[in-house]
Amino acid sequence: MKKWMILLAGLMAFGQSALLQAQQPHTGCGTPHPKQVLQFAATENSSANPYVVQIFVHILRNDDGSNAAMSDATLRTNLDRMAAFYRPHNICFTVVGRDFIDNTEWNTNYSTADIGDLHAVNPHADAIDIYVHRNDFEGSGGNAYDIPSSKCSVSANSSFNFEHEVGHCLGLLHTFEDFMGAECPDGSGCGSDGDFVCDTPADFAGSQNMSSGCTYTGSQTINCNGSTQSYNPPTNNIMSYWAGCYAQFSGGQGARMRNTIDATGFLQSRLTPQDRIISNTTLNAEIAIGAQNSIQVGNLAPAGDVAMNGNARGILIAAQYVQLVPGTSITPTGTNGILLTINQMCDGLFLTSEFPTADRRQTEAVQLSAMQVSPNPFTSGVQVQIALANPGPATLMLFDLTGKLVQESNVQVDTYGHTEQLELPHLDPGIYFLRLRHARGSESARLVKL
Numbered sequence: 001m002k003k004w005m006i007l008l009a010g011l012m013a014f015g016q017s018a019l020l021q022a023q024q025p026h027t028g029c030g031t032p033h034p035k036q037v038l039q040f041a042a043t044e045n046s047s048a049n050p051y052v053v054q055i056f057v058h059i060l061r062n063d064d065g066s067n068a069a070m071s072d073a074t075l076r077t078n079l080d081r082m083a084a085f086y087r088p089h090n091i092c093f094t095v096v097g098r099d100f101i102d103n104t105e106w107n108t109n110y111s112t113a114d115i116g117d118l119h120a121v122n123p124h125a126d127a128i129d130i131y132v133h134r135n136d137f138e139g140s141g142g143n144a145y146d147i148p149s150s151k152c153s154v155s156a157n158s159s160f161n162f163e164h165e166v167g168h169c170l171g172l173l174h175t176f177e178d179f180m181g182a183e184c185p186d187g188s189g190c191g192s193d194g195d196f197v198c199d200t201p202a203d204f205a206g207s208q209n210m211s212s213g214c215t216y217t218g219s220q221t222i223n224c225n226g227s228t229q230s231y232n233p234p235t236n237n238i239m240s241y242w243a244g245c246y247a248q249f250s251g252g253q254g255a256r257m258r259n260t261i262d263a264t265g266f267l268q269s270r271l272t273p274q275d276r277i278i279s280n281t282t283l284n285a286e287i288a289i290g291a292q293n294s295i296q297v298g299n300l301a302p303a304g305d306v307a308m309n310g311n312a313r314g315i316l317i318a319a320q321y322v323q324l325v326p327g328t329s330i331t332p333t334g335t336n337g338i339l340l341t342i343n344q345m346c347d348g349l350f351l352t353s354e355f356p357t358a359d360r361r362q363t364e365a366v367q368l369s370a371m372q373v374s375p376n377p378f379t380s381g382v383q384v385q386i387a388l389a390n391p392g393p394a395t396l397m398l399f400d401l402t403g404k405l406v407q408e409s410n411v412q413v414d415t416y417g418h419t420e421q422l423e424l425p426h427l428d429p430g431i432y433f434l435r436l437r438h439a440r441g442s443e444s445a446r447l448v449k450l
């Protein structure tokens with residue numbers, strides 16, 4: 001009973017967000033509408049220092065460690081491209097680690113509802129956790145848990161999912177968002193409707209389907225302020241659904257992300273501390289590099305000006321930069337100081353070292369269904385209660401001890417579950433097996449007829 005109740009409670013919570021995003025095409029993104037929308041004044045008080053967001057990437061593999069959703073080389077390409085989109089907005093990233101999570105179901109049959117379970121495996125309080133899976137059950141490109149959020153998933157099937165889902169994590173809504181009211185094409189209401197950003201033109205769901213290449217060819221209109229207004233949607237914005245045409249975040253979106261970080265404690269705790277992001281500054285005090293950070297040090301002249309303490313190790317890269325390994329502590333001597341250059345996600349330098357890794361083999365059971373049969377043993381019939389993590393059609397099959405199918409019924413399970421009454425007075429007394437088969441797997445129960 002307990003198992004059933006827990007799953008049902010989870011399903012009800014998930015069902016609400018699933019309901020709200022019902023109009024979204026499956027080819028898009030599974031991020032739900034935000035629980036509440038942060039609204040900012042036009043002016044912002046952003047730091048001159050870059051916002052260096054720490055990220056931890058989890059690559060899903062199958063149970064046996066095969067079929068990694070993404071290679072390190074492809075991941076590097078994706079992260080470098082993502083960083084290039086954020087850099088003009090004074091936001092950059094530090095990759096604090098990459099691990100593997102081995103779970104065939106999550107890797108090859110991921111559902112947006114799985115992200116809560118995934119996040120229980122190896123969560124980080126100091127980084128946004130990004131989960132990369134190979135195939136998505138619902139066909140979406142990924143999802144953030146909320147807007148903003150500290151966790152998101154991306155499907156390996158699109159190279160643009162990183163920048164889009166991380167945009168949600170940092171507070172951005174879809175350009176076509178209208179759950180708080182549609183933005184008018186003339187811009188009125190832009191700060192409190194639509195995506196809450198004023199320099200992204202009004203958009204509508206499905207605009208990407210009215211296109212020739214990256215050009216909008218539709219003639220969609222909306223009645224706004226007593227007039228009929230025509231849309232001219234953004235076709236290159238990363239928070240639109242014009243995935244193949246992504247070219248930028250707008251300035252307003254950059255400000256919204258910085259404002260969101262400023263206003264959100266759990267995002268601030270995921271920034272690289274300021275004493276580790278000094279850029280092009282001469283430093284005359286000791287600097288300790290955190291256990292999960294690396295910083296490149298340049299202009300080491302003359303040789304011997306830097307004393308490395310304790311377990312420090314340096315790696316010479318391209319005869320110009322020394323990358324200090326995690327845990328390093330350095331003390332400049334004399335008056336020359338050290339010129340620190342932030343990692344490649346901020347300044348565009350290519351970091352040639354391997355990812356910091358924390359490989360782990362992690363297998364976790366995913367609860368996809370719950371079936372409860374009563375009474376059991378039974379005399380003439382049973383009541384079967386079913387809940388599915390992904391509501392939809394399912395089949396109930398009853399087998400006898402020899403494996404012969406004696407009865408089969410198709411059922412439709414909604415977000416609140418389904419109850420099916422099976423009348424079985426004609427069966428001989430004995431042992432039977434009831435199998436619930438659904439899109440993502442099956443579950444069986446042993447029944448006894450008296």
Ligand SMILES: [Zn+2]
Nearest residue numbers: 029031164174
């Ligand atoms: Zn999205």
